[in-house]
Amino acid sequence: MSRILILEDEESIAELEKDYLELSGFDVEIDHSGDTGLERITNEDFDLLILDLMLPGIDGFDICKKVRETKNMPIIMVSAKKDDIDKIRGLGLGADDYITKPFSPSELVARVKAHLTRYERLIGSTSSENKLIEIRGLCIDRTARRVTINGEEKGFTTKEFDLLCFLAQNPNHVYTKEELFSKIWDMDSVGDIATVTVHIKKIREKIEFNSNKPQYIETIWGVGYRFKV
Numbered sequence: 001m002s003r004i005l006i007l008e009d010e011e012s013i014a015e016l017e018k019d020y021l022e023l024s025g026f027d028v029e030i031d032h033s034g035d036t037g038l039e040r041i042t043n044e045d046f047d048l049l050i051l052d053l054m055l056p057g058i059d060g061f062d063i064c065k066k067v068r069e070t071k072n073m074p075i076i077m078v079s080a081k082k083d084d085i086d087k088i089r090g091l092g093l094g095a096d097d098y099i100t101k102p103f104s105p106s107e108l109v110a111r112v113k114a115h116l117t118r119y120e121r122l123i124g125s126t127s128s129e130n131k132l133i134e135i136r137g138l139c140i141d142r143t144a145r146r147v148t149i150n151g152e153e154k155g156f157t158t159k160e161f162d163l164l165c166f167l168a169q170n171p172n173h174v175y176t177k178e179e180l181f182s183k184i185w186d187m188d189s190v191g192d193i194a195t196v197t198v199h200i201k202k203i204r205e206k207i208e209f210n211s212n213k214p215q216y217i218e219t220i221w222g223v224g225y226r227f228k229v
Contacts, residue, residue: 034058068094074115
């Protein structure tokens with residue numbers, strides 16, 4: 001049974017989310033403080049984090065950043081803020097999804113299931129054998145989910161790794177942002193293609209010597225992206 005932590009300061013919302021998730025078979029815990037919530041997510045074993053941005057103590061952005069330093073679980077951000085800048089910032093810090101309040105609890109459950117299913121499938125698909133992708137100093141270890149560039153290991157979020165791995169496995173093929181969002185996030189990409197742009201930018205910062213002149217992930221203006229070999 002997957003274990004989920006909800007960090008939400010509004011008790012009624014947290015309890016509603018918990019009820020719907022438990023009815024779907026998940027083991028759910030709630031914390032209302034950023035400080036204690038960060039301590040729990042750091043020291044306990046959870047499979048997914050539902051993270052509100054506006055929390056007492058440490059806010060959701062800082063929690064997401066700190067969690068990503070040690071954890072590779074899916075993170076779903078929840079916020080009443082509708083501004084694109086908040087969404088882009090959250091995704092840039094390593095969140096896998098961003099839901100704006102008010103939302104349907106059923107939608108939250110669907111997104112939780114989608115992220116857990118995809119994460120489990122990706123982990124399971126590479127567990128039987130060690131598969132390496134090595135191109136011009138870049139090494140992607142699909143089994144260990146590790147990336148090194150010229151021998152130096154770089155930290156990747158779940159979706160950053162998935163996106164890089166997908167592009168590297170399909171070199172010289174140009175994908176639109178809509179296609180990449182559909183393949184990596186398994187959801188309707190309408191209104192969410194900025195997610196791809198944010199993740200590509202973060203990947204380039206980690207693997208490119210000069211992100212303004214990328215040697216691995218090339219932008220095809222007006223179309224999308226391709227991995228060069």
